[in-house]
Amino acid sequence: MAAALPGRCGFFLEKKKRFCKMIVGRGRRFCGEHATMEEGSSRRIVCPLDPKHTVSEDKLDKHLKKCNSREKPRPVYYVENINSGPADGDDMLQQVSLSEHSRAQLESLLDKLKTAVTGLQCDVEDRVLSHPALQEELNNPKNGDSAHKHLKQQSSILGHLEALGLLGRGRCFVEFGAGRGKLSHWIHEALKTRDDPETRDHLESWDDLQLLLVERCSTRFKVDGKHQGVGVEFERLQVDIQHLDLSKVPLLTQKKLPLVGVGKHLCGAATDLALRCLMETPGLRQETGPPRKRLKTSEPAGPESVVPAALPGPVPNPDPGLHPGPVQGLAVALCCHHRCEWRHYVGQKFFLQRGLGAEEFSAFCRMSSWATCGLRPAGQDPPPQDPTSQRGDHEEHEPAEETDTVNGFLSAAEREQVGRLCKRLIDGGRIHFLRTRGFDSRLSRYVNSRVTLENVLLTAVPSSSSSSSSS
Structure with a gap:
């Protein structure tokens, strides 16, 4: 048997048939994990706190104070379940697999689905846009297929923000499910390179632009570091959207800039949590005066580029001096409807008006995966998914639930x-939610299905x- 390498642990791992490769301290023979082998x-x-590692018994108290698994103090903007829907018991409904439904039950569900989508005014229009800020990177031959795919999506999202008059200075962009923060990066790049005579003299100060990135898990290879020291306020919050109170985020209460919500593949229930976070946060200030003057963008893109005032009607706020600005709009790429949850779903009232409830919603969420996963070749498994992430960066989807009952008549x-109908119905509830809050909302195919x-x-x-009533 070969001896341990110099400076490496001398403990032999029977399962791996080799010595431990951990570096040891000066004068030591074993590493920290195998220090019990050392005499004395x-x-x-x-x-x-975490059974995955061990600690010296005589140093336990000291270790518990610095262990990475210790419970950390919660930030001021953490308010437990503030963006969750009401816990009325329906969220405890037992999940029933489609394979447990009889053919008659499945046919009944399909009849309810077809009835519910009849006359539904939320057609999806084809509207593939782009933004010149990403053109050079799109033409870069060093980018592989995966990078090129994400760049196309980011370019179209920026194009839609531009067309809606939302891509400009004087705003705070809140990126939900930010991941590495690429979307915020390109928003910053687009505004940095804009040749606008009215704002050119202020490009170095960036006093009228904020970017807030929200992600619940730790992320590697973040692009935030590229923007350190450039003057723009770039801040990342590691918190679940479910517990985020925007009215208590210090960055947002400083300058009270209007908010624009963005997200690229905001997975399942995370979309509903983000909508509640933007539209139902008690402390969010809503304007009651005349409409805000629209900040100049590069070129008007038709009537859509005029941004009306925010939803009128004050919202009670215990401290009127500390609050972010009004919500000016949003652009969120949807993803993974099969991961939606009835409690968080913003379209509950929309479903109930159509004689549908939590049971039908659960079934339609499961069926929604047929729109995408049915195209996967037989026997091909989906890529592994990070359960802690709220985004679908890799567009991973669970396989469609195939049963003999379903295959028998579909x-x-x-x-x-x-x-597709299930997705359309679920999104119809989200549009209904936004319209009841005074927003014009639409669905667009922003990139090709390829x-x-x-x-x-x-x-x-x-x-x-809303604008006319406000004025």
Whole structure:
């Protein structure tokens, strides 16, 4: 048996048939994990906070104060379940697999689906846009297929923001499910390179632009570091959208800039949580005066580029001096409807008005995966998914639930169509929610399906009727 490498641990790992490769301290033979083998060493015990590692028993108290698994103090903007829907018991409904439904039950569900989508005014229009800020990177031959695919999506999202009059200075962009923060990066790049005589003299100060990135898990290879020291306020919050109170984020209460919500593949229930976060946060200030003057963008893109005032009607705020600005609009790429949850879903009232409830919603969410996963070749498994992430960066989707009952009366093409109808109905509830809050909302296919099967973008700006009533 070969000896341990110099400066490496001398403990032999039986399972791996080799010595431990950990570096040891000066004068030591074993690493920290195997220090119990050292003569005169203290006994090592399992860390009570995380059983994946051990600690010297005589140093336990000191370790617990700095262990990475210790409970950290919650930030001021953490308010537990502030963006969750009401816990009325329906969220505890037992999930029933489609394979447990009889053919008669499935036929009944399909009849309810077809009735519910009849006359539904939320058609998805084809509207593939782009933005010149990404053109050079799109033409870069060093980018592989995956990078090129994401650049196309980011370019179209920026194009939609531009067309809606939302891409400009004097705003705070809140990126939900930010991941590495690429979308915020390109928003900053687009505004930095804009040749606007009215703002050219202020390009170095960036006093009228904020970018807030929200992601619940730690992320590697973040692009935030590229923007350190450039003057723009770039801040990242590691918090679940479910517990985020925007009215208590210090960055937003400093300058009270209007908010624009953005997101690229905001997965399942995360979309509903983000909508509640923007539209139902108690402390968000809403304007009651005349409409805000629209900040100049590069070129008007037709009537859509005029941004009306925010939803009128004051919202009670215990401290009127500390609040962010009004919501000026949003653009969110939708993803993974099968991961939606009834409690968080913003379209509950929309479903109930159509005689549908939590049970039908659960079934339609499962069926929605047929729209995308039915196109995967037989036997091909989806890529592994990070359960802690709220975004669908890799567009991973669970396989469609195939059963003998379903296969007996639905072809593959029919299952795909049913899946699309389920997505359309779920998104219809989101549009209904936004309209009841005074926003004009629409669904657009913002990229070709060859780029991604999850190619629908949800956009919203305050409606003209809200503007006129406000003025």
